[in-house]
Amino acid sequence: MTLLSLEKVDVFYGDLQATFGVDLRLDAGEAIALIGANGAGKSTLLRAIMGMTAARRGAVMFDGQDITRLRCDLIARRGIAIVPEGRRLFSSLSVEENLLMGGARARPGPWTLDTVFDLFPAMREFRHHNAAELSGGQQQMVAIGRALLTNPRVLLCDELSLGLAPKVVGEIYACFAGIRDKGVSIILVEQDVVRARSASSRLYCLLKGRVTLEGASSSVTLDDISHAYFGDRRS
Ligand SMILES: Nc1ncnc2c1ncn2[C@@H]1O[C@H](COP(=O)(O)OP(=O)(O)O)[C@@H](O)[C@H]1O
Numbered sequence: 013m014t015l016l017s018l019e020k021v022d023v024f025y026g027d028l029q030a031t032f033g034v035d036l037r038l039d040a041g042e043a044i045a046l047i048g049a050n051g052a053g054k055s056t057l058l059r060a061i062m063g064m065t066a067a068r069r070g071a072v073m074f075d076g077q078d079i080t081r082l083r084c085d086l087i088a089r090r091g092i093a094i095v096p097e098g099r100r101l102f103s104s105l106s107v108e109e110n111l112l113m114g115g116a117r118a119r120p121g122p123w124t125l126d127t128v129f130d131l132f133p134a135m136r137e138f139r140h141h142n143a144a145e146l147s148g149g150q151q152q153m154v155a156i157g158r159a160l161l162t163n164p165r166v167l168l169c170d171e172l173s174l175g176l177a178p179k180v181v182g183e184i185y186a187c188f189a190g191i192r193d194k195g196v197s198i199i200l201v202e203q204d205v206v207r208a209r210s211a212s213s214r215l216y217c218l219l220k221g222r223v224t225l226e227g228a229s230s231s232v233t234l235d236d237i238s239h240a241y242f243g244d245r246r247s
């Protein structure tokens with residue numbers, strides 16, 4: 013069943029058109045990946061879904077309803093949450109205070125401080141630390157926890173691996189199974205193509221605001237991806 017879809021979405025920043033007729037689909041229970049070079053429009057699409065930069069043309073449909081021009085907080089209430097690029101924690105607040113920001117007006121659901129700590133057991137130990145004292149990987153876990161505490165049906169993740177060591181990225185990605193077990197569907201923006209492929213059932217590649225490849229992650233080859241990613245038409 014389609015849970016979320018983009019239909020011919022054009023997003024603009026002033027006069028600059030950032031995406032061109034993007035069609036995209038997320039089924040219930042699915043994890044899909046959105047890949048593409050810097051500036052391809054990945055974050056822009058997540059922002060359009062979340063209502064942070066509304067699409068000028070086209071539609072964002074969620075659970076059968078048009079949410080294209082709904083306010084961000086109302087979209088969150090309906091069950092979409094974002095882990096933003098750069099994590100954006102409140103650095104002067106503790107881990108627990110940051111997490112509770114997500115829970116302040118949460119929907120009912122399985123995610124509580126306890127279930128987030130079960131997902132990231134190490135977080136229990138540093139729950140009273142200031143966010144500024146954390147490593148990048150720990151901050152990323154808190155940003156994910158904060159989004160989960162809104163009890164979303166769809167989790168949008170923007171470049172979770174940015175600036176993190178491979179071992180830490182592995183630990184972060186290991187939490188996905190636990191998140192999906194609780195019925196959360198995921199859209200993953202990722203520049204690490206290998207990681208994106210292994211963590212998703214389908215993937216989309218964007219190039220300069222256009223979808224250049226869509227397919228099952230297990231069947232698209234690195235060669236297909238390379239062409240779609242760089243726009244290189246040589247065979
Ligand atoms: N706030 C903004 N104002 C103006 N242009 C922007 C803004 N954010 C992004 N852009 C432009 O939109 C395009 C897509 O950016 P973005 O979605 O951030 O790409 P990605 O996340 O794939 O790196 C780029 O050309 C970028 O320069």
Ligand SMILES: [Mg+2]
Nearest residue numbers: 054055056097
């Ligand atoms: Mg981005």
